[in-house]
Amino acid sequence: MKSLQGCTAIVTGAGSGIGRATAIALANEGANVLTTDMDEASAKETVSAIHAADGRAQSAPQNVVDEERWDDIFSLAADVYSTPSILINNAGIAIAGAIRDYSLDDWKKQMSVNLDSVFLGTRAGMRHMNDGGSIINLSSVAGLRGASGASAYCASKGGVRLFTKAAAIECAQLGLNIRVNSVHPGIIDTPIWQTDLARMTEIMPEEQSKALSIHDGSNSGIDASILGAMSSPMGRAGKPEEVADLITFLVSDKASYINGQEHVIDGAMTSN
Ligand code: NAD
Numbered sequence: 001m002k003s004l005q006g007c008t009a010i011v012t013g014a015g016s017g018i019g020r021a022t023a024i025a026l027a028n029e030g031a032n033v034l035t036t037d038m039d040e041a042s043a044k045e046t047v048s049a050i051h052a053a054d055g056r057a058q059s060a061p062q063n064v065v066d067e068e069r070w071d072d073i074f075s076l077a078a079d080v081y082s083t084p085s086i087l088i089n090n091a092g093i094a095i096a097g098a099i100r101d102y103s104l105d106d107w108k109k110q111m112s113v114n115l116d117s118v119f120l121g122t123r124a125g126m127r128h129m130n131d132g133g134s135i136i137n138l139s140s141v142a143g144l145r146g147a148s149g150a151s152a153y154c155a156s157k158g159g160v161r162l163f164t165k166a167a168a169i170e171c172a173q174l175g176l177n178i179r180v181n182s183v184h185p186g187i188i189d190t191p192i193w194q195t196d197l198a199r200m201t202e203i204m205p206e207e208q209s210k211a212l213s214i215h216d217g218s219n220s221g222i223d224a225s226i227l228g229a230m231s232s233p234m235g236r237a238g239k240p241e242e243v244a245d246l247i248t249f250l251v252s253d254k255a256s257y258i259n260g261q262e263h264v265i266d267g268a269m270t271s272n
Contacts, residue, residue: 002030003252007133008081010034010073012064012121013091015042017190018138020049021240022088025248027055032081036062036073037091056081064091064117070124078128085133086251089121092138094153094192096199107152114156115163122167125178132177134251137164139182141266149200157184161262168260179259181250186266187228189237194221232267 009026013019014035020042023035027050035050035057037043043059050057058080062069077084095110118137125135142150143157161182168180194214201209201222211230214223228237246265249255264270 002028003254004086004248005030006082007031007086008034008077008084009086009088009251010036010077010084011088011090012036012062012117014046014059015039017192018185018188018240018243019088019090020046021244022090022247023057024049024053024055025241025244026086026088026251027057028053029248029252031056031086032077033057034073034077034080034084035059036064038063064089064121065112067120070120071128074124074128083128083130084125085129085131087121087125087129087133087135088247088251089118089135089137091117092156092192094150094195094197096149096153096197096202098149098203099151102152110152111156111159114153115159118160118163122163122180126167126171126174126176129176129178133179134255135167135178135180136247136250137180137182139164139184139262141184141186141264141270143182143184144262144264144270147200149203150197164262165260172259179255181255181258181260182262183243183247183250184262184264184266185238185243186264186269187224187231187237188240188243189224189228190240193224193227197222228267232269233271234267236267238265238267 009031011023014023015037035043035046040061047057047059095106139160140157142154143161164182171178
């Protein structure tokens with residue numbers, strides 16, 4: 001039998017990158033998946049990919065910082081499938097930039113999308129996951145150590161790391177039977193590098209910035225495959241599917257005693 005047969009999962013930011021790969025991986029293991037994203041069209045594309053492989057999925061628009069929407073999302077998943085037992089707090093953005101030029105508005109937005117959302121999602125999970133379950137919060141290697149040009153992102157992901165540990169302890173003490181873990185990817189080749197993270201190059205030494213920047217027509221930003229090759233001793237960036245496989249294991253019963261921990265997946269990038 002598939003490891004998640006009959007379980008219901010909610011994946012935020014499921015229209016792209018790690019969220020899409022995770023939604024597909026969970027469905028492949030038999031889960032019913034509610035894919036949510038601010039960009040509903042992209043969440044629908046993920047659903048089409050799951051249906052094409054005979055999986056079960058439905059999409060819903062969700063801005064993860066909208067407090068009230070969280071109850072709707074859990075109720076919708078329960079109505080369509082069954083009480084959710086898996087929540088992947090994956091949606092995130094990366095507003096890069098030098099601290100001296102960084103605006104308070106950008107700081108607040110960064111915290112709100114990456115950290116407030118994880119609080120709101122986890123709280124909703126604790127209120128709605130009546131039969132227990134598993135919550136995964138996407139942090140980053142940037143939640144374990146600093147990165148120049150990404151201070152607010154680091155702060156938000158560091159917050160996710162410790163919030164996760166506190167939530168795991170609280171769930172256990174309350175007897176909720178909900179495990180809470182954080183996942184810390186290194187350089188994973190997804191569209192996030194071609195959007196806001198592009199601004200990281202603003203304060204890099206010129207040679208490094210030239211080596212990493214993409215300038216081909218409509219694409220700009222950082223070339224994750226080059227950065228991954230430079231950063232990981234394995235000489236390459238990670239694939240979203242590799243992160244999805246880790247998450248799929250962590251939410252399964254095979255990980256039943258793994259709780260409150262940070263799971264790094266970075267090709268040994270932070271091992272030195
Ligand atoms: P991505 O840009 O490919 O996908 C992010 C998705 O989140 C998009 O579909 C976007 O529409 C959605 N989203 C953004 N803001 C939202 C909001 N307010 N409400 C709902 N949806 C929203 O990025 P990714 O690389 O797949 O990143 C997924 C997660 O993994 C993020 O939390 C990111 O910080 C984390 N992460 C990524 C990497 C990497 O190298 N790609 C490394 C470490 C951590």
